[in-house]
Amino acid sequence: MATRPKASKAELAEQFRAFIDPEYVITDDETMKPYECDGMSMYCEMPLLVVLPETVAQVQRVMRICNENAVPVVARGAGTGLSAGAMPNKEGVVLSLAKFNRILNIDPLARTARLQPGVRNLAISEEAAQYGLYYGPDPSSQIACSIGGNVAENSGGVHCLKYGLTVHNLLSVEMVTAEGDVVTIGSDGLDGCGMDLLALVTGSEGLLGVVTEVQVKLLPKPEVARVVMAGFDSVQKGGDAVGGIIAHGIIPGGLEMMDGHAIIAADDFAQAGYPREAKALLLCEVDGTEEEVLEHIAEAEEVFRKLGATSVRTSCSEEERALLWKGRKSAFPAVGRISPDYYCMDGTIPRREIAHVLTEMEKMSEEFGLRVANVFHAGDGNLHPLILFDANVPGEFERTEAFGSSILRLCVEVGGCITGEHGVGVEKVRQMAVQFNDEELQQFHDVKAAFDPAGILNPGKGVPALKFCQEYRSLEHKQHKHDQTEAAHGG
């Protein structure tokens, strides 16, 4: 934790304006307002000030000044994060990387791209398309989210099972440390010498350094991709089919599942022609060479039929494939239409627990009196339950948070984790105490101190202070006992 800042807002602003365009040192509330939250808008805080440096040297100087004065720094990309990881610190500086928005180089032969951190995820694939290449990880926010933020969160998407997460698709990052040094972690080669700091930095949520350049791997665009859509009359059968396809030896490019609530909401929104009576829907994308896809499509259809699919439909054109995906990709806004607000969770579970977890979630939904719709990356066991609520009803968000917390506890109980791709941020910092014990959390704090001795980078996020953990665990324990008693009494 940073000690009390040694410089006032005016003093800091003056120091920054000495080397950053004064227009990009923002101190007034009105202009700072858009920075008060990220995609997790329930958590807001106004920063002390916002800076938008334009060069790495400027980032270094900002870090040195903040480090000397013990001023917290929150690095910010596109602000699309879903765990309040970029929520400002009220005594700190928001360091926006928005000016670092250039694609520096694409090397089609080496299949790599060098990028500034503010480059949008989708822009990479758009630029690489002329060479028949693309960038693998495709989070739902890919139209807006930036590659620097993807590194900070180790972002995933719908194609992770086959093509990996951000950490699998990076070659190197250039990073400014808390003390203002520039280091390059990784290289143009695949496996350098020594401990894997690149993996450690990936997904570290802005707690270990500020990434100022990213080199990613690009993949050849598959010759063809087709989607098999299968409807099932129970989530159990849908869940079994997920395992069935993988056991058959097929690794789909994407394997997504929706429950009954999500099917109807998405179909109303996108008119994708989903089987509206189904209780579970699978979208299984197979990609590769023409021959491979033909072979695997036939096998996938057969597996789904054998496992009790009530309907099976395979895309025959790019238009049809896009339509089938449209429903899934618009599931969040679609659910947004049927409820004033929704809260998106991000737990992961072993795939074999899908049916059990969905059934338990239905029970919780009744207990908490809140509806829940499920869309998830079934291939990875990454759930995205959407809890529907109305923020204008007093107490309803608190109830939503409690429901969410119970879902995450269940994920950990069945062998999963509290976040698959959205990160811990502020939102799930308390639940870290469910997944990790105090010794493990202390080890995280010690790792953080190795990079950031003064504790200025994104303080209060990612890893909870140990003193709060014991309290949270005992509260959770009581709540758990209470739930069990209620359940035993048919509550």
Next chain:
Amino acid sequence: MADNLQTLREQVLQARNAGHKLNIVGGGTKTFMGRTADPDATTLNVGEHTGIVDYHPVELVLTVRAGTPLSEIETTLAEEGQVLHFEPPHFGEHTTIGGTLACNLSGPGRPWAGSVRDQVLGVRLINGKGEHLRFGGQVMKNVAGYDVSRLQAGAMGTLGVMTEISMKVMPKPAATLTLVQDMAMDDVIHYMNSRAAEPKPITAACWIDGKVYLRLSGARSAVEATAQKWTGEVMENGEAFWRQIQDLQHDFFTGDDPLWRFSVGSTAANPTLDGPWLIDWAGSQRWYRGEADQKQLEALAKEAGGQVSLFRGGDREGEVMHHQPDALKGIQRRVKNSFDPDGIFNPGRLYSWL
């Protein structure tokens, strides 16, 4: 199959209390790697902490004790038609999964299938305080906390004693074949990278002795159709060739000359250095045999966008890994200190200063 955890923890605590150092050994087949082990250090034998803890083929997830031999793991996976996708090198029948991860060693398919580090989902390890900690998990995606599991890759045991590893496994490809043809070294970098940029089921690309070898694996129809389109003869005993490359058993690797490993940009021009070369990973990994000036090799590696290490032989009292810049040295020292404050584990094995 044996659970030796308590003994391992006790030995770590004893060493800590007595101010002793520990030399962590699994199967003992990689003593040639890294710098020479501290002669005063006591051996900590993880090789007896063995066994498959959990394996669900449908989940594509395997959890094993760190001392489990690769051969045992691969036999179990084969019964379910699955494999360790990263094709770990075997340096003897006792090569363990823990040592493989600690040294971050992967085989010829690495650029396509990923490395051992890429497949790791979670680890349990004993840190220098004797605490047994769990990081990551048994699920494909997990971003809670720092990625301490993958940090272990290449750390050569300097951060702790890994006791258990969870990793992703994959189905064995339905079909595999190898195409071979003559090619000059000057042409091969461009050729291999051009092939890798095509959306075809290529899974290995290697050049040695004036011949380029490309491996295709996946659905039978895709492999056969690609072999028809591409040039090169189908190799009779392709699998045996790749096995030799994977385990460093090819003739190229025999003898006592120092063996250098370059990890560089796949399209970089080959370093101007006379002597025998073997180019693997479509250009990303290049092996050189011979006496050489380490500083000169480091300059060549840097020019090629990467690093060089003295993989085997030569002077193992000096540094064997590529020189680290001061800022990264500082970070790595502090990371080491955060796991192992008394410097118990494998002192000086990775770098003289760690």
